[in-house]
Each structure stands twice: as structure tokens, then as C-alpha cells.
Amino acid sequence: MAEELLVVSNLKKYYPITGGVLGGEVGVVKAVDDISFSVKKGETLGLVGESGCGKSTTGRALLRLIEPTAGEIRFDGVDVMNLKPDDMRKMRRDMQIVFQDPFASLNPRHNVERILEEPLIVHGIGTSAERKKKVAEMLEVVGLNSYHARRYPHQFSGGQRQRIGIARALMLKPKLIVADEPVSALDVSIQSQVLNLMQDLQKDMGLTYLFIAHDLSVVRHISNRVGVMYLGRIVELTTSSQLYSNPLHPYTQALMSAVPTPDPDVVRERVILEGDVPSPANPPGGCTFHTRCPRVKDKCRTVRPEFQEIEKNHFVACHLYNQA
Amino acid sequence: MAEVNVQSVPLKQTDEQIISPWREAWRTLRKNKLALVGMGIIVFFVLVAILAPLLAPYPYDVGDLKMKNQPPSEEHWFGTDYNGRDVLSRVIYGARISLWVGTFAVIGSVVVGTILGLLSGYYGRWVDTLISRIFDIMLAFPSILLAIAIVAILGPSLQNALLAIAVINIPTFGRLVRSRVLSLKEEEFVMAARAIGMKDSRILLQHILPNSMAPIIVTGTLGIATAIIEAAALGFLGLGAQAPEPEWGKMLSDSRQYIQKAPWTVIFPGLSIMLTVLGFNLIGDGLRDALDPRMKN
Amino acid sequence: MALLSYSIRRILMLIPVLLGMSIVVFSIIRAIPGDPALTILGEKASAQALADLREALGLNHPWYIQYFDYLKQIITGDLGVSLHSGASIAKEIGPYLAATAELTIFSMCFAIIIGVNAGIISAWKQNSWFDYIAMLIALIGVSMPIFWLGLMEQWLFAQELKWLPSVGRDNSRDPIQAITHFYIVDAMLAGRWDQFREVVEHLILPGIALGTIPMAIIARITRSSMLEVMRADYVRTARAKGMAQFGVVYKHALKNALIPVLTVIGLQTGLLLGGAVLTETIFGWPGVGRYIFTAIGNRDYPVIQSGILVIATIFVLINLLVDLLYAYIDPRIKYR
Amino acid sequence: PPTEPAKTEQPAQTPAPAPEPAKEGPKQLIVGRGGDSVGLDPIRETDGESFKVTENIYDTLVGYEEESTKVVPSLAEKWEVSPDGLTYTFTLRKGVKFHDGTDFNAEAVKWNFERWMDKSNPFHNQDGYYYYNDMFGGYKGDANHVIKSVEAVDPGTVKFTLNYPLAPFIQNLGMSPFAIASPTAVQAAGADGFTEKPVGTGPFKFKEWKRNDTITLEKNPDYWNAGYPKVDTLVFKAIPENTARLTALINGEIDLMDGLNPDDAEDVKANSELQLILRPSMNIGYIGFNVEKEPFNNQKVREAISHAINKPEIIEAFFAGLGQPAVNPMPPTLWGHNDSIKDREFNLDKAKQLLAEAGFPNGFKTQFWAMPVPRPYMPDGVKIAEAIQQDLKKIGVETEIVTMEWATYLEKTRIGEQTMFMLGWTGDNGDPDNFLATLLDKNNIDGNNNTRWANEEASQLMMKAKQASTQSEREQLYKQVQEIIFKDVPMVPLAHSTPALAARANVVDYKPHPKGSESLEKVDIK
Amino acid sequence: MSQPVLHIENLQTHFFTDRGQIPAVDGVSIKVHKGEVVGIVGESGCGKSVTSLSIMKLVPNPPGKIVGGTIRFKGEDLVTASEKRMREIRGNEIAMIFQEPMTSLNPVFTIGDQIGEAVRIHTKASKKESRQRAIEMLKKVGIPRAEAIVDEYPHQLSGGMRQRVMIAMAMACNPELLIADEPTTALDVTIQAQILDLMRQLNRDADTAVLLITHDLGVVAQMCHRVVVMYAGKVIEEGDVRTILKEPKHPYTIGLLNSLPKLEESQERLYSIPGNVPIPGSLTTGCRFAPRCEQAVDRCRQEMPELVAVGENHRSRCWLSV
């Protein structure tokens, strides 16, 4: 079994809600509510879920780009949560992030060279000439040309910008890359380009990915293992082939059935969920999915199901499997 | 814009293709006729101000009492005032004062406002609370009243008027910068800068400040327009420039009792204020269109 | 309920601001050089008389005692006594405020009616000649020094053409019986339409002088806000429903576009209250701006303090009103 | 005084149609002026704008003749002075009633004086009464207090006993602040409230006060001076801008205005619907030097500057000729003016030479404090300062004009912060002492002697003059004082201005008084 | 076959901008029959929305303008129809729903107001009747507590609910044609499934013709009878849903299908079409797809191919399929 690069235990992130007569804190949004998982060296762990379920929050909390409310994060054996700010900054060489929005994640006032050079400058790597060379190399790696270096982000298409974002993350040769929906904003034909690029890079550079997406097919395609999130919790975590062939959690099942397939002949049994996702500010008690679950039982309404390993490498949080 | 195909149709690198955001804004601005008119007006007044000693046919502070309130004529294009001074010369020298006050008052408030705004927006917590409350309180006073009060404390003079105008405009810029910081802080590229391990101070100076420049410049330009009017208003109330300085507002106020007998002494300084202010407003409008990303698609 | 809680919160948020304002006002006044005792007694006073008066006025106490005395006073609604006239400020300021308020309201009505409609039509008929001319006028309007405009108006319409009266609020030969001190209202209460006309005539020149800048600003903001809103998806939805352009503009677009306009209206109303001092001086308007300005000249501490405080409070209240109006127009606000 | 064309008679011949043709019915007189009154309880007030109104509501025991300061009977029909100058017995006019219907009598006079003099009187103002304090040596119990007692001998007779003789006692009683108010009304309104609800015996009754706007008075039909007042309603309207006020007059919004810009005088004369009225002058506007400060502690410098001020041209330009160059710090219309002193001529060369002698061959830099507000004696301080500045530049004296708020200005010039400055004085009662001693006695440093000129000899002469018993003796002494002043040049007397007023042509019988305010009972509208 | 409800022929809608004339829609022809669901697919910026807005004549003008072609709605040419006539048609005979349910509803009016308004514009219904109709429609689109929801504001509803409201509004006047411009793109999959279900049901019940615009081939497969594939302002392939998804002829369609990751099977590597989606207006001669096409020959770069029949009900714009 491969070595575990990242171990997350009981991670929580609650955002305060202010309001009321005095403008004080009147509640919390439980964006991430007690999740645990680990990522092995060299693998891709996918995180999938509907909008607002806490995927991005998880990704950012891991890197302490937002301070987690509670939990433990071990990265490469280091207790990330207890690092001092300065050590944390140094730590970031090894853990990078790629954002969803290729428009927003590049500073519009900096040219590509500057954007890519910046990580090196910050960590005091190389001389100016060396850095420039590295930038040129990296541009080639992500499929751009070095003559693009002097251009500004608005002079690139969405796919190209996403490549720049990836290049920036790679500049420091990190061990882990958190990819927060890197392809959601892209057209289908461009999406496949970027996915292929990421796969190639992983192979060449031995990268580890935490790949966040809401598109089940994309996640399944790129990931070794997939975690399904619902309302701030991971409800199922298993290998991607298991997930497709044997989804256990009713939510996963519904999600799979809802994905439209571009094949008119595929007739799947549809599970159309009723209603909307409840607000994370006011999540239902017990199992948070019980309000929409087609197989809800009394217990689900009151008791939060444990996140358990039902089969080897197959974790589920559902009372249906709890007796086992 | 971006080319069609990266792999198969490599394009040659030419300078033409590197369009920095500022260049882009300048291009847009150049196409804006009204903004060009505004720039023309301001360039004109700036030149007038710089070349005042060469352009002014007479000294601005010495006249001949026997020649008081003469209508415009060949010798005195804009006529003479109550002291027999040449109105044209005074208007010309007045350009110096108005541009000086407008520009420096705004620079003052921009500098102080930006610093406070950055501190307040980036550090949050009590710093933010304190600074924001002070801004709230300052903004709770109608600005001209506050300016009058400040000048009353410091004593009427051009410098003090400038100071007062700078002070009353601090919250405008402070709030602007603060809100920019707050929104930029959430932007992904700032998050990205933190993700590569950048220090807060560097983020503030390299990412947040440059990206706040556009609105600061726009608001600043429009602010100069306002500051010129405010300075003239203080001058008009006798709280700004002091005699015999040819400040336009003061000239208006001093000459207004002769408005029927010598309307030119009131019309020309007033027109000058209006034109200068109009010029800055036109440029400000143009800059907003050129720099404001919302208008850019 | 949400609206109520929102309102209460907004009102409570005023307290620190009001307190801060009172401190600012108080310290501004302490910092102003000049001796109120001398002001009262005038240029012919003897040294002894001045010293006695200073004592009597409590000007010898330490500043914090003076501040707390002052705070106690204003909380009980006592605005103090004018050093200059010896009258109670709370009583005295009423008619001044009414005069300024009447002028301000008149100006703002002028500014809003013309500004909003010009803005709407300009946005609707974007790039038409109306748009160009209206926006050019608006641009000149925002660049206009109001005191100059006031002088020019007075010169042209009162002195040269004699169309309108140049100063004051009413015809001194047939004065208004002041009840509310809003002369328009008073004239109507008296059922005197000839007086009503006179009052309106007196309002026109200062009203236009004061209203021009807000009018121009409102026209510009309305236009740009309308243009933005007209691009919004819901406007397209409305048109997709088959709605006529008029309904789209005046119903769907306007209500949304009004939100930033409202802010500007609130802000401008407050600014007019303070900025009226120039117009009031030129047009001999017995308003609160001139009252305070004169008081500064006279070192009439209590009047300056209370006057500025009253205006700032009104300003704050107007902004509060605007915020509450928002909540009324824009249902989303209540939840913020 | 400049001769006026026979404008006043013209309207009678030319039936100039006023914009508002004289209606049948109540006659209104609307007086436009620069500022509002401070209060209407005359004893409390010090400002001219208040007296302009109170003189129409109240009467004093004695009055002044039209256009002069000669004392004439008013509420007192006659009076007798005891030979030792310590007892004054007044016979009061009979049948006079206050506007509230109560009787005017000796008791009322006594009540008023007691209110004024006695600090413990419940209706005495806590801030004191400036004029009373000044004119009568303080209040009851003070060392120099003049009035020992006031007795109501019978309803028609009141007797004053003095602590020591005071020559101008009668003269003082005619001053506007010493007007007799209705005791009943004061008691009803309270000492503070009375200032807004004035009740006197005068030609007009108070009706309404809209602050900073108008004060409306109505005819007192029972006025003791039969046949007066002529108009039914008298309105004082505050219009701060001189130009706006004139416009209002031209447009017929008002009938009479004061504070006419001297520059506009010609236009008023030329307008057949208007008439120009001049107020006899009793003032002085001057350029003072703070003699305690460099370089003005040097007499030569002061003299040099006095040669560099072109009085005639300034008077022509800013007083529009409505004023005369001043030689001495008191107007020539007053007795005691030293006519034999010849003014220094305007001579820049001489000025330069004097400067060189003083040790400033290249001139110097200094501040020049200019008055921020127009006063009757100085229609436009800053503009005049600018004109003087131009001339001083020619002799190498660079001046920076300094202005500040009027109150600050007064305060700072009083404590001696100024260098060269500008101020003036309007006489209160027509006594030379009221000018010379007030402005230049060393005892008035920190008071109104803003030049801080402390000349032992002059001060002693002035003291002597105050106590001297005959006018000719006093006259001699004052002339001597003026010579000393002229020689030492603590100030450059600039002008005695003739304040200009304007009225619509149909206003008749308006006689402005030199002291700056007057009753308008005789004014009529034709 | 009967006369189509909608028959677009050679539609050309151009934008006139600072950067020149942009042919956003460049000769598009589409037919929609009664009861039929026709899908338009294509990547971002290919002109799908502009096509749909052209039908409603809601293309912002300036800068947009229909410069050629006809749009026949039940035989009547909408291109030449008056604005007044268009107003009668909009919302009544042709209704439209948009991609962004968050911004397509006016935030300051209640749901009831906005649905009722659609009714009142086209019928003489009173306020009360239109409100009744609004409640009825809300129930029809499966909104619980319809009586309460009518008085609520859009921000009080979730995205899925808002899109239901949009549909209710569109269906309120029983239109003959419903244009849905990416109605589910902004929604989560589970919600998307609900909305698609609803639309299918409405189409079946009311026999309304639907023009469904999407970039998701999966949605097309589930919803449509026929599909039109667009690329850079042009229709490049058209046919039955089965034909297009199973036996596409155009290299772009083929590439698009191949580049999709599949849920059912795991692929080592995805196919990817090289290059980028073209910027409209930036192209000159030849087939627009040629720069990205791996099979392109010289002719492709010089001549624009016609849309030609390649099978029954199947047309493709490619020299290779000719």
C-alpha cells in the first residue's frame, strides 16, 4: 500500500452568520462538518458533490487558506494545523491549488511571466535569469509557447488561462495539488485537453491530486478514488470503479442516475430526488440527507450515521449499512 | 485578442500583441471624444498655469484705482476689477491656484485614505472597526459644513482650505479602498498569491493595491473636480485664498457687488471654474469607461 | 418582522455614530480660536466685563466637564442658549430649519422630477439627440459652482429681467402668517393662493441654484443605472413576456434602477442641508446654513455645536430613511 | 457734504409709477438692512441692528435732535440740574401709555433704572448690561457707580441723585439702550423672554419677528407725539448681500435700505424711482500700527507709511466719494476737532526717504490685518487693504493681507497680535472723549486702544479734559492731544465716511441720525 | 409532414462592434414541428443564444441586427413583423426561458406579480384572475405551497424553484413554441433531472414544440427528437437524435462525443480536439472547423462546405462527408 501523503481527520469549517438586532453572530454555516479522509502519494482523490456542499471549503481549509474551525491535517508527516504562519508559508511550496475560475485566479494586471515567476521570487529560488528560463520551460510543459510570457491574462482563452493556472501551481514542484473544479468553466472540447494535460503531468512529475468537481463523469474519469459530499459531509468514499458499479449510499445512487448520458439507448433506472438541498446554515438533524432520501427510516432523522468502512476501501455513512 | 490555435498556428511575437491593461484602457480612452475634449481643456489650463508669467499681460496684484471696473477692451480683454487690476491676468494666475489646490487636496486624501483603507480592509477587526467608525462619523457631516468648521479652526487661508478639503475627502477614498480590499481579498488571484506562500504585506502592495488603482484614479479625477469647486466655495465664503491672491472663487465673491456694473468680473472667473471642473469631470467619466472592468465585458 | 429587526438594527447602529458626532462637534468648537465673551459684548467691551462673562458662561471649566454637561443637555433635548441672541436654540432653530427644509425639499423635488425623468429618457433613447443634450446639460450641471449659478440667476432673472424676486421667502408687503414655518404650507393653511404663488416665486431662483447639481447627478446616475438594469436578464424576461417597452422601462427597469438613485438622493439631500449656506447667503434665505455660518463668525459655541449636530443628525436620519426605503423597494435587503 | 440734486422733490412733480402703486389702505414701510437684530430689549443690546428696531418701539427720557447729538425732550418734558450737579429732576410727559396699556410714570422710570443698576434685581440680566456699566460707572455698589438713587417724587416727577457729578449725564440718557420698558411686560415675559416680546412707549408696537428675516412693527395709535407715526406697518427685513438688497429696492420689494455700496450711489441717483440719502458722519476709519512691534515701534516707519497712503484716491474708489479724508482720530463735525493740523501729503519719495532714515532703505515685509466685514466706517476692508498694499509695494514694503473671522479679528487686535491693521469707530454720544480716549488712551490698552500707544502726556491731557468743567477748556486740551497724536502717528486716520442709504422716491421725511439708528416715526410714503 | 411551427431559413444575425462586424449567427436554418423537441448544441459562443433571441427579436439592437434570412412562425415571417405584432407573439405564442434562473426573475416583484403579468399582457384577465392563474401554473410545475409562494420574492426561492417559476411563466399563456436556452446549465444534476422531467411532461401534455438549447449532449440525448449542432455561427450537422449521437458524420461532432468522459466505462485517456473555440468574426475563408480538424485537407481551408444530406434526415457540413 502506498504511503499516505495527506491525512485529514475530523476537519470542520463553520462560517459565522451575523445578523439580528445587534449584528452579532446568530448562527453558523456548517460548510464542512467533520470529515476525514486520506490521500496517498501519487493518486488522485476526487471529491464530488452539488453546489454548496463544501468542496471548495474543504480544499482551501486543507491548505489553511481559510482557517479550519477544528480538525487535524497531517501532510507528509507534518502537523499542518500547528504550523506558525511563517512555516506555513514555506510549507506551501509542497501544496498548491488550481482554481475553478480561470478569469478570476490570475491577476489581470500582471503578465504571464510575472505570474509564473512570482512563486519562485517569494521563495527566493534562483537568479532572475534562471527564473525566466524556468518560466519558459514551464510554459512549454503546459502546452503554451514561451513567447506568451509577456502577455496579459485577458489575451488568452479560458483553456489557456487554466493552463497558466496549472503552470503556476507547478512552478514550485509541489507534492500535492488541490484542483478546485479546474474544468467546470471550460467547454467540453477544452475540458478534455486540460484533463489530459493534468493526467500527463501527474505521470511525469509524480503529482498527487485532490480533484474537486461537481461533474461525476469527470471525477470518475480522472480519480483513483472518489469521495461524495453532501451538505458538508462525506457520505461515501471508494474507488472510482466501485462507485460506479456498486454505489451504496442512496444519495450516490440518485446522483449517478441523474447524470444524463449522451446515449439515447441507455435507459437507466431514474431516481429523481424530491426537493432541494437544505441550507447548510440550518442542516437537518440526524442524517442530513434524510429529507430527500427515498429509503429514509426513523433512525435517520435523529441519529447521525457513522462513516464506516463497509467493504474494503468502501466507506459509507448510512444507517442502511450500519447493522453490518 | 487571443489567437485561434496554439499548436498549429504559431503567431509571431510583436509588441503590438502585448496589451497591458493600462494600454488597453488608454486605447479606449483615446476613442472617447468627450474625454479628449476634457483632456484638451485640462491641458490648456495646465499650460496656462505653468506659463502664467509669460501669458499674463499685467501683474495680477497691482492695478490702477483710476481704471477700476473697466469693461473688456483691447488692453484688458476681460476688463478690469474693482482695484483696476486686469481680470485676464488674474484669471490666468488663478488657474495655478485652482489646479494646485484641486490636485494636492486630492493627492492628500488619496494617500491618507488609501493607507487607512488598506489597513482597515486587510487587517479587519478592531483596526477596521475604529477606522470605519471614524469614516462613518466624518461622512455623517455634510462635507462643506465640515470644511467650514475645519477652516474656522485653522484660520482662513489657502493652505488651510486645501487641508480642509483633503481631510473631508479622506473617507471617500478610505472607504473606496477598503471595499476594494475586502472584495479583492476574496478574489481567487489573491488566494492564489497566498497559496504560493506570499507574505501579506507583499500581497497588499503587489496584488491588492495595483488592482485598486483604477477606481482610485477615476474617483480621484472626479475628486479633483469636486475639490476645485469646494475650494472656490470656501474662497467665496472668505475662508480660502486671501487677498490679493487671484483665486477664482474669491474673485467671484469680491466682485459680486459689482455684478451689474461690471459683470465681466464675475462671469470670467465663474466660467473658468466651470470649465476646469468640466474638464476633470469629462476625463473622469472617460477613465471610468476605460478602466472600469464592468463596462468592458 | 425581518424589516422591523432590520430597522431596529439600523437605528441602533446610529448610536455610536451620533455619539461620535457629538464628540467631533464638541471638539471642533473647542478648537476654534476666538472668544465668545468678546463676541457677546462686542468691540466696545472692557476687559473686566469680558472676564466676568467668561466665568458666567462656564468657559473656564475643563473641557471634559464641558463635554459631559453638553451631552447631558442634548440628551434631554436642550440644545442650549445662543450666546448671541440669548434665545433658546431649540426654539430658535425651528424656523431656520423649516426655511432650509422647504428650500431643500423644493430643490430636491425639482432635481428628482427633472433628473430622474431625463435619466430615464436618456437611457431609453440612448444615443439620441435628447440623450446627448440632456447628458451634456447634466455634465455642465455637475461642474457648476452653485454660488456662481446663483449669482448669475439673480443677475439675469431678478436684476435684469425682473421676472422673479431676488431675495427672501415671501413678499414683505404681504407677509406669511407663519404657523408651520413651511411657507407653502402656511399659505395653503391660510387659503391664500396669491401668497402661495408668491412663495413659490421666491423659491424658484434659490431652488434652481441649489437643485442643479443634484439634478445633474441624479440624471446621470439614473441613466447609467437604467442602462445597466436594461441589460439585466429580468428585463429581457419582461420583454420576452410581450411587454411593451414603456412598461418594461417604467415598471421592471425603473424600480431596480432606483436603488442607486435613492442613495444619491439621500446623500444629496443631506449635502443640500449643509451646502445651502452658499445659496442662503446669496438669496437672503433665513435658513439654518446661514444661521450656523453666522454663528461661526460670532463664536456662538452653542449654536455652532447644536446647529451642526442637528444637521448631521438629520443627514444621518435621511440616510436611515433611504436605507429603510431600500428595504421597502428591494425585498432582498431585509435579509442582509 | 456732497450736494444732492433736487431728487427728493421730483417725485412730487413726476408721478413716477411705483411697481406697486400706492394702494389705498394701510401704509407699509419696509426697511432692508444687512443683518437681523440680536434682541429687542435695548438695555441688553450693543449692536446697531438691534437699536434700529428698538428705537421705534421705545422712547428714552431725553432724545437727540434730528441729525445731531443735541439733547431734546422726549419722555421727559423738561429737567432741572442742581448747581452742584448731583441732583437731576425730570418732569415727565403726561398721559403716556405703554403698548400694553399700562401707564408710563415716575414709578416705571424708577423700576427700569433699578432693574439696570441692581445686580440682585430679579429682572437684571445675568450677563450684565454693557452700556449701563460703561456709561454710569458700573452697578449699584461699585466704587464708581454714578447713580445713587432714583426717586419717584410724584407720578409726573422723577429725581436722580448722583454720587458725583458727571457732565455728560443728560447726554448719556438719550442713548438708545436707556429706553424705558414697560415694567409689567418685563415681569410678565421675564428678563430673557422680554427680548422677544418688547413693550415700550414708542411710535410702533412690536408684532412679529421671523429670525434672520423680518421684524414687523405696527403703528401705535396712541403715540404721545400726535400725528405720528405716519406709516401703519414698519418692517425690517434682513438681506445680507448689499447688491441683493439694492435689487430688492429697485424691484420695489423694500422701500428703504441702508448699507448701500458707495459704488452704487451714482446709480441710485440716476434712477428716478430712487433717492440717495446720506447719514451724517460721526466715525473714523483708520490704519493702526501696533507700536509695540517691530518695525512699527519706530515713528519714522509709521510716518513713512502715512505718506504712502493715497487717501483721496481710496476714498474716491471705495467710498465713491462718500467720505472725507481724515486727519485726526475724530470727525471734524464734533467740537474739539483740531482743524489747524494739515495732513501729510501722499508722497512716495518722501515715504521712501523716511524709511531709509528709519533704517529700512529696502523696505521690509509685514502683515497687514484687514477687516473681514464691512462697517459704516470701512465699507470694504480687504479691498482697501489691497489698494494700500499696491502702494506700499512701491516703497518696498511687502504686505501680506491677513483676515479672519470678525470676532477673532477683534479679539486678536485687542490683545496685540496684529502688526499693521485696520479698524474704526462710530461715536456713541458725540463727545471727543468717546473717540480720543477710547482709541488712544493708555488705560484703554487691551480695550479699544489697539495701537497699544501709551503716551503719558496725551493720557494726562485726556484725563484733565474729562474732569474739566467748561467745554472751551476741554476743547483746548483735546486739540493739544490731537497734535501729539499727529506727530507720533500711532495710526493713520483714513476717512470719515458718510454712510449711504437709498430709498424709493416716494419715501419722505427720512432723516438718518449720525449715531447710526433712529426712530422712523416721521417717515411717510407719498 | 405538416407545416413546421417554426421554420428558420438562412438566418444571419450580426453584431456591429468597435472591433468590426461579428457574424454571430451566419446562415442558420432550423425547422421545429408541433410537439417536437429540437435541440441546438454547440460550445460556448457558437451562436445558440443569439439564434434563439433572434426568433423573439430580442437581440440587443444596437449592436445586434438580423441582416438576412427568414424566421417563419406558422408561416408568418417574424423578421419583417412589426414590433407590435412581436409583442403579441412574445410570451403568448412563443415563450422563452433562460439559463440563469437567479437573474432572470425581477428581484423586486413577487412571483405572483411576474407570472400574472404574463397573463395580463395577453388576456383581459383581472388582477385576481391572473393571480389565480399564477397559482394554478405554480401547482402545475410542481411547486409546493403555491398559494404562499405567489406572494414571495425570487430571492426566497432556490435555483430549482426559480427555474420552475420561469417555466410556469412561460407556459402561462399556452404557447405553441417554447424556447429554452440552457434551462438547466446553472442547476445541480439532481435538480436538473427534476426540471428536465418537468419539461418532458409539459411537452407531452400540451404538445408544445420545444427548441432546447444546450451544450450538454447528455441532456440532448434525454430530451430531444432532433438535434442541430452549431459551430462558430453555423449549423454543421443536423439529424435525429439517435443518428447524431450514434453515427455522427462531422468530425467536430465526432470529436465532441469522444472528448466526453463517460460514467459507464473508464477510459485511459480522452480524445481531445486540438485548439480553441474560434472567436467569432476572426475567421476568413474555408471551413470554420478546419484549423482544429485533424482530417482537414487543403480544400477545407479554402472553401466553406455546404450543409448536405448524408442520410435520411441527416445533414452535415463537411467536404469529407460529401
Ligand SMILES: Nc1ncnc2c1ncn2[C@@H]1O[C@H](COP(=O)(O)OP(=O)(O)OP(=O)(O)O)[C@@H](O)[C@H]1O
Ligand atoms: N466566506 C463564507 N462565509 C459564509 N459562508 C460561506 C463562505 N464561503 C462559503 N460559504 C458557505 O459554505 C458552504 C460551502 O461552500 P463551498 O464554496 O465550499 O461549496 P462548494 O461545494 O465548493 O460549492 P460550488 O460547487 O458552488 O463551488 C456554502 O453553503 C456557502 O454558502
Ligand SMILES: Nc1ncnc2c1ncn2[C@@H]1O[C@H](COP(=O)(O)OP(=O)(O)OP(=O)(O)O)[C@@H](O)[C@H]1O
Ligand atoms: N451584445 C453583443 N455584442 C457583441 N457580440 C455579441 C453580443 N452578444 C453575442 N455576441 C457574439 O455572438 C456570439 C454568439 O453568442 P451566443 O450568446 O449566441 O453564444 P452561445 O452559443 O449562446 O454561448 P453560451 O453557451 O456561452 O451561452 C458570441 O461569441 C459573441 O461574440
Ligand SMILES: [Mg+2]
Ligand atoms: Mg466551489
Ligand SMILES: [Mg+2]
Ligand atoms: Mg448562450
